[in-house]
Amino acid sequence: MLKSSFSGEKIEAGCDEVGRGCLAGPVVAAAVILPMDYRHNLLNDSKQLSKIKREKIKNDILKDALAWAIAEISHEEVDKINVLQASLLGMHRALDQLKLIPELILVDGNKFKPYKNIHHECIIKGDGKYMSIAAASILAKTYRDDLMEKLSFSHPEYGWEKNVGYPTIHHRKAIIKYGISPYHRKSFRLLPNQLSLFR
Numbered sequence: 001m002l003k004s005s006f007s008g009e010k011i012e013a014g015c016d017e018v019g020r021g022c023l024a025g026p027v028v029a030a031a032v033i034l035p036m037d038y039r040h041n042l043l044n045d046s047k048q049l050s051k052i053k054r055e056k057i058k059n060d061i062l063k064d065a066l067a068w069a070i071a072e073i074s075h076e077e078v079d080k081i082n083v084l085q086a087s088l089l090g091m092h093r094a095l096d097q098l099k100l101i102p103e104l105i106l107v108d109g110n111k112f113k114p115y116k117n118i119h120h121e122c123i124i125k126g127d128g129k130y131m132s133i134a135a136a137s138i139l140a141k142t143y144r145d146d147l148m149e150k151l152s153f154s155h156p157e158y159g160w161e162k163n164v165g166y167p168t169i170h171h172r173k174a175i176i177k178y179g180i181s182p183y184h185r186k187s188f189r190l191l192p193n194q195l196s197l198f199r
Helices: 051-064 075-081 083-097 131-154 169-178
Strands: 012-018 027-033 067-073 104-108 119-123
Touching: 012 083, 012 131, 027 083, 027 131, 051 131, 067 083, 067 131, 075 083, 104 131
Parallel strands: 012 104, 104 119
Antiparallel strands: 012 027, 027 067
16 A cells, blocks of 8 residues: 655655666656545555556546646757656656645655755655655646547557557567657667567
């Protein structure tokens, strides 16, 4: 069972991002403030949940959260500032949009840039430990998955409705055959050095 609070007394915003390892599309970050003693039997790291469960939990989060926000960092921005900085910037942009000011920020992972004068805690695999981070991971993932599915309508050759931009064999084969789209990250290694993978 995930913990509902880190401090037990402060207004906590959980932050997470998705899309760092993708070849195309934006990095998406989210920030969520849940009620202090929030409970949800299904809430977990978004990667551990089916799409159907993520959608159900997303709707519960949007209904139950005290505040929530989602931010995009475009593929062009990723190319300019690198994907780590894009992830940090995305979390800051999400925090900027919150209608409630947190007293503590819980961040999934081990990297974060201080935000204003608010204390933060970096938590390795935090999306599997704290509800607010798990909630942020679900909002970010469902938003980004929907976005990549919409983009796949104009670029069906890459299979984004299934791989959401990650470097699958199908995705890389399509890059070899069709070249890159306007949504690919040009700063990424879009193809491996050894193309024997595709034989």
